[in-house]
Amino acid sequence: MIKALLALVMASTFSENQAALLKEAGTVRVLYVSGDDDLLENKKSVAEAKRTIDGQKWIVINIDADQSDMDCWFLHELAHHIAWSRHGEDVELHGPEFQSICRQLVPRRKNYFCGG
Numbered sequence: 346m347i348k349a350l351l352a353l354v355m356a357s358t359f360s361e362n363q364a365a366l367l368k369e370a371g372t373v374r375v376l377y378v379s380g381d382d383d384l385l386e387n388k389k390s391v392a393e394a395k396r397t398i399d400g401q402k403w404i405v406i407n408i409d410a411d412q413s414d415m416d417c418w419f420l421h422e423l424a425h426h427i428a429w430s431r432h433g434e435d436v437e438l439h440g441p442e443f444q445s446i447c448r449q450l451v452p453r454r455k456n457y458f459c460g461g
């Protein structure tokens with residue numbers, strides 16, 4: 346997470362559009378868990394976006410996963426939160442609405458990190 350935060354802070358080249366999307370995501374809490382934690386639906390996930398019943402937004406990070414591209418995965422998960430806020434919880438997980446947002450946020454290898 347620290348690496349992801351540093352990467353985000355150092356990304357002073359964010360466009361106005363990217364900055365607006367980060368703002369749109371609002372408050373997002375971060376939780377580090379081990380790879381075998383029940384909070385992870387897929388134990389191989391690098392990170393997963395979660396919403397609580399009362400609307401809290403979380404990004405759960407698997408500390409046992411490869412952290413080298415965490416900045417992009419973190420932005421991928423943020424894109425899920427924005428897609429859910431805009432289009433509702435039933436929006437296709439990695440569908441066109443998500444991909445459009447993700448591709449605006451993630452700085453590199455968009456096909457890999459955002460699908461498509």
Ligand SMILES: [Zn+2]
Nearest residue numbers: 421425438439
């Ligand atoms: Zn995803």
